[in-house]
Amino acid sequence: MTPDAALPMSKRDLLALIGRTGGAAAMYFAMSNLGQAHASPFKGVPVLDGGAKGASVLILGAGVAGLTAAYELRRAGYKVQVLEYNGKVGGRSWTLRGGDTYTELGGAVQNCEFSSGNYINPGPWRIPHNHYAIMHYCQELGVALEPFMQLNYNAYIHSSKAFDGKPQRFRHIQADFLGHVSELMVKAVKKEALADTVTREDGEILLEALREIGALDKDFRYVAGPASSVRRGWAKGPGGGLTAEPVASEPLTFESVLRSGMWSHITDSMETTHHTAIFQPVGGMDMIPRAFARKVGEVVRLNSKVTAIRHDENGVTASYVDTKTGEKLTAQADWCICTIPLSILSQIEVNVGAEMAAAIGAVPYAASLKVGLEFKRRFWEQDEQIYGGITMTDLPIGQISYPSSNYGSAGPASLLGAYGFGAFAFEFTSLPPAERVARTVEWGSRIHPQYREEFLNGIAVGWHRVPWTQGCFGQWTDDMRAEHYKNLCQIDGRIMIAGEHASYIPAWQEGGITSALDAIGRLHQRVMAG
């Protein structure tokens, strides 16, 4: 970590400051544990040539991992059957639209009242361009993508403990932080405080770089003027005609930006999984499982709850119950690719070896919450010039994401009113759905007062109440991975595991798809080896 000597305040003071200001938001990112995701290693679908030797594969779960495995194995000539608990394919790749009904664990029923065309994706909602495998399938299956507005300079950063709770435009916080830091850095260079590490010649280059990075003026100052205003925005913008002369805006002070903790959000879109270009399927994330279903739907048996999985030298048998009729049934195959979330699989009798069994039981599932809200009009566009993008807040709602489609349209529109993790997500989930929505409206109205007047209806998904996952995603730690990850992914007799939980890209569909491709590649080798 940073050497203490470099800090004018004590390290403890700095930690306390971060705890007071950026702490909650930073913490929730720590718990979301998504930051380790990198560009996908996907280099193409494994070549499954040589025929399938008549082998059959039973796939458990019709989320994107199971659907990918089914699609590729069938194409290679395998006999494939898929069992799915839900009444539809997709698993967590899921969209809620007007007219949909969602019944959560405990029995609470929500009817989505959105107008036609409005939706939320309670699960995955973004597809980074560097998630090559899911990009490949969107292209191959003809799923139309549109840009997801990840970074919007005109959206807000909000802290209930800074600037009297008044939201700040992202462009203000970013420009002012970089500007002030650059100006200070210039002072250090000019005082030759860095002479030990930066030569005089490099120092000159550094000064020019700092002027550009920080939008400093000709005297290397970050002050109100054209240089800073073209970054952070003018007080009165330039136009045409007689009164067109622009008026520069006044930067926030360094102290106020620093102490606000809001700088912690400058980097939100710097991780590769949030880089532009980043996409969403036109019309909702479930366009992806729907596209897979057009290829493999006839081999998916819905409403099938797996109760036991047994394998021996001859093959695999899964026992399952038809959730509509109560009928007890079995399915047999030579091999099994099981994509059932570990939160569920750990409760199912499976006769795998001790190492895989321990791995299946080792991974806790994260809490998360999403709330979709519908409003009478796009006040965020009409009143505040926010077209898509995300406002971050330290309130329990975590963030507000504005729709990345149909900009400027009249009539009702839906947005993501909450996406929370950590303690807040547990506490949200324990509330009845209507109260989750009401609290989301209440908190959101501190950022957008229009909420109170314009709110129409909402729908709330607490992921620990989702009947087919009992949690959001497998929350691995480094220690857990060291002990269990390889044991989870190995072939155990005739059973293989796939899904985001069998990947280093937790919570992303890319993890599920790349794990499925890895599994079928290894399975095919085994089959070819006889």
Added chain:
Amino acid sequence: MKHGSMVLGTAAALALGGMAVSAVAQTAADAAGRAKAVADFPGDADGAFQSAARFGEPDGEKMYRRVCAGCHMPDGKGAQGAGHYPALARNQNIASGDYAVYVVVKGMHGMPGVGRMMNDEQVASVVNYVRTSFGNKYRDKVTAKQVSAVR
């Protein structure tokens, strides 16, 4: 020199990015000690929604209602879906207070170790509440000291 030094610290935090900041914040929370719940917000009257990193509910009943009921349900009877949440009502596994403390702190299968976001007193209190509610009549109390030993 004062400002120059400040730059180094801040620039380092900027360069290291979100995860490093998170790690710092995590360390800060740990350093603050598990015995003290850190309130970031006023929250609800019963302690809910005080912090993204800590449960603020001061006693077992409030903790159960605002946290545990998310899965085990307000009546303690659990739920059934593709899998199930075990009923805590009339649950013989929690005849052992140590077992109940272990599950809350360490988690079990898909269940996260939610006790990591509680202090020792909070864990003991919610375990004692569950062991004497929903038809459970286990009279022996677990203590904060037992919780501390499990961590």
